[in-house]
Amino acid sequence: MKQTVTLAPMEGVVDQFMRDILTRVGGFDLCVSEFVRVSQELLPASVYYRYCPELLDGGKTAAGVPVHVQLMGGDASLLAESAEQVVALGAPGVDLNFGCPAKTVNRRDAGATLLQWPDRLNKIVSAVRKAVPDHIPVSAKMRLGFQDKSLYLDNAHAVEDGGAGKLTVHARTKLEGYKPPAHWEYLAPIREELKIRVIANGEIWTPDDFKACKSISGCEEFMIGRGAIARPSLAKEMKGELTDKFQWSDVEALLIHYNQLLLEMKSDHRRAGRLKQWIKLLSRTYDPTGALFANIRKLQDPDHILKVLGKPIAA
Ligand SMILES: Cc1cc2nc3c(=O)[nH]c(=O)nc-3n(C[C@H](O)[C@H](O)[C@H](O)COP(=O)(O)O)c2cc1C
Structure with a gap:
């Protein structure tokens, strides 16, 4: 399997400017936009262009790296219609957010709160999968759970059974927030049980973290967020294209x-x-x-x- 590195979606941090800079540096195979919250009605095209101006440029950064648009919400049919819309606007892929820990988001039935109901994840993924053409990748990004990790495999299966081609797992629960460590050991069973691609995410700051995550999880595909900002050469180091960090x-x-x-x-x-x-x-x-x-x-x-x-x- 090809080793890949994806630049993580980060609201208020990884916008089109940061994507432009970091994909020019290199090492990245894919970017995912900040989440676009879809709550009550279809959003105007202008919102998608604001979150992902690359839509006007073939859905790629200037360096040629595709940007998938991330949608977040709890209403399967509204998300499906929104996915259809954003693909019509030029999105080369759609990612679904099942990981946002923000209280305001979770109170409004979106993000990590959905991890309490694997059947809802399944419904959302399958509605979105059905709504967009077969050649457009549909993926999901989840945490290991909401309050605890008891449903992590059920949620992973729900995403796969819904028809997603790829699942990114931020190896922590919503309750664990961003507190180290990330529990990479939970990624191995997901990878072993699922047939779809499983992307490891969380707490990779250095090449040593990368090696540890790879060996514990067995994953070949990774997503990096804060580490990519803190160490802009990290994706290239992970790919073996650089032997040390930038000066x-x-x-x-x-x-x-x-x-x-x-x-x-x-x-x-x-x-x-x-x-x-x-x-x-x-x-x-x-x-x-x-x-x-x-x-x-x-x-x-x-x-x-x-x-x-x-x-x-x-x-
Ligand atoms: C400021 C900030 C904003 C984030 N925004 C998003 C988002 O819009 N969508 C999403 O799926 N995850 C979001 N995340 C989570 C990251 O994508 C990632 O899963 C998390 O930071 C762990 O990876 P890291 O240790 O490599 O940073 C955000 C994280 C941070 C710190």
């Missing part, structure tokens, strides 16, 4: 490019926020003492932030 000067060049792309937001405030968000995650790899982030934390001017970064730091 800080390379990362700085990425930040400068990102800053240019962010001009499209037409808001210095939001641009500064996005830069600081990325720098904070980069600190995990490049600035373990936190000194760099402390220097820029209070700055509001994006150009000032980049100037401060230009000073040598301990990398």
